[in-house]
Amino acid sequence: MTRDAPARRVTIVDVARHAQVSTTTVSKVLRNATGASPAMRARVQHAIAELGYRPYAGARGMRGRTFTIGVMLPDIRNPFFADVLAGLTEHLHGTGYQVLHGTGRNGEVIEARVTEAMVDRGMDGLVLIAPISSGAHLERIARAVPTVVVGRHGRSTVYDTVADDDHTGAHLVVAHLAGLGHRRIALIDHHETDPVRLVEMPNAVRAAGYRHAMRMHGLTDEIDVVSTTYTHDGGYLGAKQFLARPALPTAVFTGADIVAMGVLQALAEAGLSVPADISVAGYDNTAIAAFGPVSLTSVDQAGRQIGADAARLLLARIADRRTPASHLKLTPTLVARRTTAPPRL
């Protein structure tokens, strides 16, 4: 072993030697083929990770695979997407797959550009996080390349989905706030008008869950929704609308932690304190929610787990494109922190 080796590309021969197996075995593990025992598989994956091996995209012998997975996320400012991406990457560690990601920015034209670029670049599979594109477009992509959709609820037969049970999540928040004695519980929503997205997008399902839960708690008259966007600015502008009213709600449920940050910003600027003047709850339980000076009550939808599940489903679909579509729904939990308390009488 010479110390000069790093400049040379690691090959399948190095992996086989390091794992003390044959190159055929390495190839089997890479192709997810049958005939490699779990122990053998673990040894090969360990060697791949240790050597930083990546199959060469031009190696046509590998059935034209590029060992690249494209991940489209709406934006990289929302820390929830970082959690999903971390789960995905961790699961792919040692498989030889490399992730490349692009931002769809909640726009159909931009999403089309990103996904086309990924298909053009010959990626082996795609993970689309909360895409807003039409169902027809998603199915078209899925027919071209194995695809898993994350966050968005689906019934497709050509792509898999991993989503949070957003309806239950919204119920958890309303029940928590109502249990503290709140009645005037408002929601800041991501504006949605498309009939299909109203059924499938996580934001829309959360809004429907909020309305349903309010009715269940006998608070039908108190239903109060301000529609902006799931961004820091969206939260800021939503809170400004509440602040312009003669009376504030006593609690605000924001559909995402990043929205709650914008709300906290607007409330702080208005000289109001949380939770003494108003309670605030988010969704996603991101690092910012757990951050001491923020300490935001939130709903944990286990972003890492969602990412790992998406990676698992995608690898299965790459191995066998005729795998029947799976639709996974994970149950969220409430994490109560300092931004929610009983209302001031």
Add this chain to the structure above:
Amino acid sequence: MRKPSARTRRVTIVDVAQHAEVSTTAVSKVLRNAYGASPEMQAKVRKAIAELGYRPHAAARGMRGQTYTIGVMLPNIRNPFFADVLDGATEVLEAAGYQVLMGPGCNGEAEEARVTETMIDHSMDGVILIAPVSSRRHLEHVAAAVPTVMVGRHGRSSSYDSVADDDLSGAALVVNHLADLGHRRIAHIEHLETDPDRLAEMPNAVRADGYRQAMRARRLDEYIDVASTSYTQEGGYLGTQQLLDRLHRPTAIFAGADIVAMGALQAIAEAGLSVPDDVAVAGYDNTMFAGFAPVSLTSVDQGGRQMGRNAARLVLERIADPSRPASHMKLAPTLVPRRTTAVLSG
């Protein structure tokens, strides 16, 4: 009139030319960054490209084999500073008809090698590497394969361009601000670095150097105190715990990045101390966290968006002319004082 089905048809160069009311040759010139397209023409074509959402087909081999994709490698997506850089780069690259694809470098040489090899394998037209930790040799290897621009890390290479912050001045801005407020026990949290090349080139190492130089310039040599962890929230948390355990606790902490300052604020709160009364805290990067009212962190603005725009321009210029001499750009940072720093009490 446009039929509904027309929306799903791929936009072509002909559509762009029609929309911009120019010839397809003119569109092609703008796309290739070739000479002979006036600034007005370029603006008209770029506007049409943006409005129609046109993206040159990667397989259009007539276009000198270009794929119209640019790879951006960033250490991670949790540090909001990188989002600022990315916004600036995307703005310029999309206007020129390029698609950005990102890869996580994870501050590891093996991971970075995989990401850059993937980008080269996928025939990307250019790559932008944000704060890479790879050896100079590897960076030269990448630059030999594809037009390359480095962001954040200071470079002297003749084969790739770089856009960096004047980190030495930035560190001095923070030390002088704190010293002017009466602080003497000013500690620093740095990202541990041992490699000699990286000690000279990485922004974290230059900031740590700038801290030491500025402390000496203010005759505070005896108070120089550095906790070496990492540029992450956890790094800030652990570094601050070390500093708070000292016999003589610092009265001010200069964290090398806002994300580090976040961890510092968390550790200070957990120790039952208050900011800025017990300990003042300053960060670096002026990210959205720093401006967030419940945090209101004093920080240094290194103009992330501007850095991204400059990097994108340089990579487009290098794609157009790969043999052009390397440019190394350094931007001057500014201090943004907020509520986490105040006059030393007592």
